[in-house]
Amino acid sequence: MTPIRVAIAGASGRMGRMLIEAAHKDEDIVLAAAFDRPGTPFIGRDAGEMLGIVSGVAIGDDASAAIAAADCVIDFTRPEGTLEHLEIARGLGKAMVIGTTGFDAAGKAAIAAAAQSVPVVFAPNMAVGVNAVFRLLEVAAKILNDGYDVEVIEAHHRFKVDAPSGTALRMGEVVAKALDRDLEDCAIYGREGVTGERKAETIGFSTIRGGDVVGDHTVLFAGIGERIEITHKSGSRMPYALGSMRAARFLAGRSSGLFDMQDVLGLR
Numbered sequence: 001m002t003p004i005r006v007a008i009a010g011a012s013g014r015m016g017r018m019l020i021e022a023a024h025k026d027e028d029i030v031l032a033a034a035f036d037r038p039g040t041p042f043i044g045r046d047a048g049e050m051l052g053i054v055s056g057v058a059i060g061d062d063a064s065a066a067i068a069a070a071d072c073v074i075d076f077t078r079p080e081g082t083l084e085h086l087e088i089a090r091g092l093g094k095a096m097v098i099g100t101t102g103f104d105a106a107g108k109a110a111i112a113a114a115a116q117s118v119p120v121v122f123a124p125n126m127a128v129g130v131n132a133v134f135r136l137l138e139v140a141a142k143i144l145n146d147g148y149d150v151e152v153i154e155a156h157h158r159f160k161v162d163a164p165s166g167t168a169l170r171m172g173e174v175v176a177k178a179l180d181r182d183l184e185d186c187a188i189y190g191r192e193g194v195t196g197e198r199k200a201e202t203i204g205f206s207t208i209r210g211g212d213v214v215g216d217h218t219v220l221f222a223g224i225g226e227r228i229e230i231t232h233k234s235g236s237r238m239p240y241a242l243g244s245m246r247a248a249r250f251l252a253g254r255s256s257g258l259f260d261m262q263d264v265l266g267l268r
Ligand SMILES: NC(=O)C1=CN([C@@H]2O[C@H](COP(=O)(O)OP(=O)(O)OC[C@H]3O[C@@H](n4cnc5c(N)ncnc54)[C@H](OP(=O)(O)O)[C@@H]3O)[C@@H](O)[C@H]2O)C=CC1
Pocket: 009, 010, 011, 012, 013, 014, 015, 016, 036, 037, 040, 076, 077, 078, 080, 081, 082, 098, 099, 100, 101, 102, 123, 124, 125, 126, 127, 166, 240
């Protein structure tokens, strides 16, 4: 296949580095550009330097030039940065893989609108294992649809800025949909004080932040006399990066549309 030229946004971030490594090792992918915010200390340095490899691509601070040089931009930054890059990608007719989490409703609507002009994969978790768990949750929720309280528990590193994680929220959405509920109406984000007894139809979220936890998610179905826990634990960020390369490949040759990793993995 013709190699896919990718531009990596947030190149010096935790995911940016992992994406550069994954792109470097992928025979179908060429690292066309790597960029970050102006003022970031790594601007001008080789994109592989932090990984001990020579990529031949310097980290730039001109998002437009970087995206223009690529077929597809892969973005794991922050919502405000992603939306700026999306606007550039839309203007230039480039595909985009969005891993950033923490968007509000307006941000999600902007992504859906841009996907009418360019192809976009937007997913809170690119790992194959997590996407398999989404399917397992659907099955579990349909079986455990009466008498089981649903709680989503997630743990991440101390540097994470959004909560609950995008993955935890998607897990809640998957379970809510399978139970014919609307997450907006039934979600409880943390508890404190005299809360009263738990309401049966609610879906609770608990967030832990600490140290270097890459990302753990558990969905608990708690009944009277038994509990079922479905857990995924990340030991490395590489599965997210490898999933992103699959997403970039999936978008090659598509002209527009909004997709997620369930589409990329053929799980719909
Ligand atoms: N979908 C998935 O599979 C996964 C999603 N994520 C998500 O990816 C995102 C990034 O995570 P992570 O790599 O850990 O974060 P980091 O903070 O390590 O990296 C973010 C990068 O984006 C840059 N950045 C921050 N704000 C902006 C902005 N406004 N415009 C442009 N660039 C910006 C940062 O630069 P600076 O250092 O100057 O701030 C940094 O280089 C998060 O939303 C996280 O939840 C993470 C892992 C997997």
